[in-house]
Amino acid sequence: MSEPQGLHTKEFTLNVGPIHPSTHGVCRFVVKMEGEVITELTPVIGYLHRALEKICENRTYEQIIPVTDRFEYCTAMSCNMAFSLATEKLAGIEVPERAEYLRVIMLELNRIASHLIWFGTTALDLGALTPFLYGFREREDILDLFEMTCGQRLTFNYIRPGGVSKDIPPEFIPKCREFLDGFNTKIDDYEKVLTGNPIFITRNKNVGIMPPDVGIAYAVSGPALRASGVKHDLRRDDPYSIYDRFEFDLPTGETGDCYDRYLVRIQEMRESAKIVRQAIEQIPEGEIRGKFNKMNFKPPAGEVYSRIENSRGEMGIYIQAAEKQKKPLRVKMRGGSYNQLQVMPVICKGAKIADLVAIMASMDIIMPDVDR
Amino acid sequence: MTRDELVTYIQDTFKDTVGLLETGRAEPFFMIKPEDILEFSRAIKDDPKLRMDWLNCISGVDTGEHFEVVYTVASVQTKIRFDYKTVLAYDNAEIESVQSVWPGANWHEREVWELYGINVKNHGNLTRFLLPDDWDQGHPMRKDWDAPDFKRMPEK
Numbered sequence: 001m002s003e004p005q006g007l008h009t010k011e012f013t014l015n016v017g018p019i020h021p022s023t024h025g026v027c028r029f030v031v032k033m034e035g036e037v038i039t040e041l042t043p044v045i046g047y048l049h050r051a052l053e054k055i056c057e058n059r060t061y062e063q064i065i066p067v068t069d070r071f072e073y074c075t076a077m078s079c080n081m082a083f084s085l086a087t088e089k090l091a092g093i094e095v096p097e098r099a100e101y102l103r104v105i106m107l108e109l110n111r112i113a114s115h116l117i118w119f120g121t122t123a124l125d126l127g128a129l130t131p132f133l134y135g136f137r138e139r140e141d142i143l144d145l146f147e148m149t150c151g152q153r154l155t156f157n158y159i160r161p162g163g164v165s166k167d168i169p170p171e172f173i174p175k176c177r178e179f180l181d182g183f184n185t186k187i188d189d190y191e192k193v194l195t196g197n198p199i200f201i202t203r204n205k206n207v208g209i210m211p212p213d214v215g216i217a218y219a220v221s222g223p224a225l226r227a228s229g230v231k232h233d234l235r236r237d238d239p240y241s242i243y244d245r246f247e248f249d250l251p252t253g254e255t256g257d258c259y260d261r262y263l264v265r266i267q268e269m270r271e272s273a274k275i276v277r278q279a280i281e282q283i284p285e286g287e288i289r290g291k292f293n294k295m296n297f298k299p300p301a302g303e304v305y306s307r308i309e310n311s312r313g314e315m316g317i318y319i320q321a322a323e324k325q326k327k328p329l330r331v332k333m334r335g336g337s338y339n340q341l342q343v344m345p346v347i348c349k350g351a352k353i354a355d356l357v358a359i360m361a362s363m364d365i366i367m368p369d370v371d372r
Numbered sequence: 373m374t375r376d377e378l379v380t381y382i383q384d385t386f387k388d389t390v391g392l393l394e395t396g397r398a399e400p401f402f403m404i405k406p407e408d409i410l411e412f413s414r415a416i417k418d419d420p421k422l423r424m425d426w427l428n429c430i431s432g433v434d435t436g437e438h439f440e441v442v443y444t445v446a447s448v449q450t451k452i453r454f455d456y457k458t459v460l461a462y463d464n465a466e467i468e469s470v471q472s473v474w475p476g477a478n479w480h481e482r483e484v485w486e487l488y489g490i491n492v493k494n495h496g497n498l499t500r501f502l503l504p505d506d507w508d509q510g511h512p513m514r515k516d517w518d519a520p521d522f523k524r525m526p527e528k
Contacts, residue, residue, distance in 0.1 A: 045501065045502065046500075046501060046502040046503060046504070049502045049503070051512065051519075053513065054512060054513060054519075058524070058525075216425050216426060216448055217425075217474060217475050217476060218475055218476040219426050219427050219428065219474070219476040230448060232448050237451050238451065238453065303401060303442070303455070305399070305428070305444050305455055307428065314428065316428055316429060316444065318429070318431050318442065318444065320433055320435075320440075320442075322435075329433070329435060329436075330431065330433045330434075330435075332429065332431035332442075334428060334429040334444075338479065339476055339479075342476060342478065342479050343476075371502060372502075
């Protein structure tokens with residue numbers, strides 16, 4: 001023990017989980033540490049594995065929609081959407097104009113709801129309870145809107161191949177407008193609590209930096225990648241539905257640390273609100289469901305991969321259909337969290353053990369998305 | 373690049389390795405021989421016109437007659453996206469790992485190994501993943517595998 005530089009402690013292995021290490025589902029980390037610095041991190045997954053892909057192979061296309069709800073339950077609308085898009089691409093189904101608008105409204109409201117969960121739980125992980133209550137208060141308003149439309153608050157089964165299942169009730173648009181009018185000031189309130197908060201900044205700034213090339217190599221997507229300065233958003237780069245008709249900005253970060261990821265998501269909520277506002281101004285009257293024979297739908301043989309941007313990045317559905325079969329041969333679900341979790345060992349190396357929770361919270365990983 | 377330009381470009385550049393699979397969709401689909409996978413993956417990543425730097429996912433497929441492994445790739449820089457796949461016989465199904473091209477392939481390949489029993493050469497970490505650690509009931513995503521308590525509905 002002559003010089004402090006040569007001071008090495010015994011390597012220490014810590015098990016984090018498998019109950020909620022933070023509040024994002026059941027995940028477990030095996031962490032090797034020297035002192036309190038992480039030298040190796042191994043995510044252990046599979047605790048929420050429900051074999052959704054196998055279940056899909058034994059169901060018809062219409063019956064798969066409720067299964068996709070369970071895929072990533074924080075943004076179930078986007079799972080419905082990804083699967084419906086893939087089916088439409090496979091069989092060439094047209095979607096009526098009004099249904100496209102309804103889809104965009106629901107998707108963006110769902111994105112806000114999901115980001116509000118992230119906002120609440122991130123603060124909770126770092127030891128602040130108040131933002132959690134704020135976030136869930138506004139999320140409740142959005143869930144009320146969903147409930148009056150499709151009767152469900154979490155697993156919607158709303159967006160279907162060819163359109164949507166139900167039209168919105170007359171009171172939806174005034175209610176939605178009322179929510180949007182107040183929402184920007186609500187976000188200002190959130191920012192007052194966290195953005196300038198010295199404790200929050202110390203815990204997040206320059207923590208868990210993800211360089212853009214690492215993000216791309218591991219196919220990290222969504223806000224986590226944009227925080228590293230890569231302007232990549234499928235709503236812009238590979239427009240699906242009618243996203244090319246709306247004006248919105250793509251917030252990006254500079255350093256790619258936890259704080260940038262926080263700022264990007266906060267900005268994204270404002271942008272989503274902007275899209276919803278434009279959509280409810282422009283929405284036309286008309287049909288809500290195109291031609292889709294749900295009882296006896298048999299697509300032509302083929303393979304399709306369709307991808308959309310949800311609140312955690314790229315959600316992709318790959319379908320392989322056999323000729324004249326009611327059931328798909330293979331459905332593969334690709335969620336954003338899968339790759340976000342895969343990059344964790346890289347960006348956590350050298351971080352302190354206390355930062356692990358902050359990094360995981362800022363990546364916005366939820367486990368149903370990983371385990372399926 | 374439009375779809376047709378992309379198809380012509382890839383077919384011209386990788387004449388010996390690529391066959392096109394027409395599925396009538398927006399994005400093209402290519403067929404690659406199993407032994408060419410690694411080489412082709414590296415080539416499309418380095419190609420200055422394609423720059424496929426993004427691996428969306430790798431999906432195993434059991435068609436009932438043979439295995440397929442589908443690679444879905446995209447590019448952040450050029451915004452191109454396409455898929456390619458390889459067909460493997462049931463016996464000794466094996467692919468080469470593409471982790472040296474895209475490090476993010478690791479978990480996707482592990483999943484293909486675990487759920488389908490397709491061996492991945494040079495992977496380095498083929499251990500239990502989604503399934504329980506003591507799982508010994510085979511590869512559940514194969515078509516001939518049914519859960520013990522599963523009863524199939526009679527086809528009409």
